[in-house]
Amino acid sequence: GNGTGAVIAEIYDATPADSFTGTTPRLVNVSVLKPLGTGFTVGFYVGGSGTRNVLVRAIGPTLGTAFGVPGAVSDPQLTLYSGQTAVASNDNWGGGSTLSSAFSSVAAFALPTTSRDAAVVASLGPGGYTVQVSGVGGATGIVLVEIYEVP
Numbered sequence: 512g513n514g515t516g517a518v519i520a521e522i523y524d525a526t527p528a529d530s531f532t533g534t535t536p537r538l539v540n541v542s543v544l545k546p547l548g549t550g551f552t553v554g555f556y557v558g559g560s561g562t563r564n565v566l567v568r569a570i571g572p573t574l575g576t577a578f579g580v581p582g583a584v585s586d587p588q589l590t591l592y593s594g595q596t597a598v599a600s601n602d603n604w605g606g607g608s609t610l611s612s613a614f615s616s617v618a619a620f621a622l623p624t625t626s627r628d629a630a631v632v633a634s635l636g637p638g639g640y641t642v643q644v645s646g647v648g649g650a651t652g653i654v655l656v657e658i659y660e661v662p
Contacts (some may be wrong), residue, residue, distance in 0.1 A: 523649045532656055538616070539659060540617065540657065540658065540660070541555065541657075541658050542655060542656060542657040542658070543655070543656050544612060544653065544654070544655045545653070545654065546582075546651070546652070546653055546654075547571075547584045547587065547644065547645070547650075547651050547652055547653070548651060549577065549644055549645065549651070550643060550644060550645035550646070551641045551643075551644055552641050552642065552643050552644075552660065553637065553641065553644070554640065554641045554642075554658050555639075555640055555641075555642075555658050556638070556640070556657060557636065557637050557638060557640065558637060559637055560603065560637060561620040561636075561637075561640045562603050562630050562634045562635060562636050562660075563634070563635055563660055563661075564613075564633070564634050564635075564657040564660070564661035565632070565633055565634075565635050565637045565658060565659065565660060565661060566610075566613045566614070566617060566619070566631075566632050566644050566657075566658070566661050567589060567591055567599075567630065567631050567632075567633070567641075567656075567657070567658050567659075568589075568604075568619065568622075568628065568629065568630040568655075568656070568657045569587035569588065569589040569628065569629040569630070569642075569644045569654055569655075569656050570587070570622070570655040570656075570657070571583045571584035571585060571586065571587040571627065571630045571646075571650075571652060571653070571654050571655075572584075572585060572586070572626050572627050572628055572652065573620075573622050573623065573626050573628050574653060574654075576623075576626075577620070579624075580653055581653075582653050583650045583652050583653045583654070584650050584651060584652035584653060584654045585627065585646070585650050585652065586602070586603070586627040586646060586647040586648070586650050587602075587627070587628065587629050587644055587645070587646055587647070587650075588600070588601065588602035588629050588644070588645055588646070588647050589601055589602075589629045589630075589631065589642055589643065589644045589656075590642070590643045591631060591633055591640060591641075591642050592640060592641045592642075592643065593635070593638060593639075593640055594639075596642075598633055598635070599631040599633045601629040601631045602627075602628055602629055602647055603627050603628075603629065604622060604624075604626065604628055604629055604630040605624070606622075606623075606624025606625065610630050610631075610632060613630075613632045613641050613659075613661050614630075616661055616662055617659040617660075617661055617662070618655065619659065627647075629644075630647070632661060642656065642658065644656055649652060
């Protein structure tokens with residue numbers, strides 16, 4: 512809407528855990544595009560009994576240069592939390608082969624190796640997690656936050 516205030520959006524894959532197989536369709540990606548403001552938090556939950564590899568990205572500069580999105584944030588940073596504990600963080604993803612391979616494996620668009628976009632891959636056990644995204648030095652603008660399960 513056009514009003515002000517807080518909002519929460521929740522997406523669930525309600526397939527019972529005992530119904531999953533290796534080929535069961537399931538939710539493996541969620542993203543949000545929004546004005547960053549002073550920052551925001553995105554939450555997600557890892558189910559099951561084992562660990563899952565997860566890719567988290569905060570895209571700003573590439574939105575503007577590759578997709579022509581006006582007002583994209585110039586330098587996003589992200590921190591991944593389990594409860595109050597930071598388990599991973601990034602500012603300027605750096606073009607590493609591990610992250611590039613993760614992008615490719617989930618069919619995420621490539622990022623320029625020198626971009627100021629942020630990305631992390633983490634191996635996470637079952638439980639709730641949050642991603643806090645903000646602009647470096649108070650930068651504001653449009654940001655795309657993506658969370659993928661990496662095969």
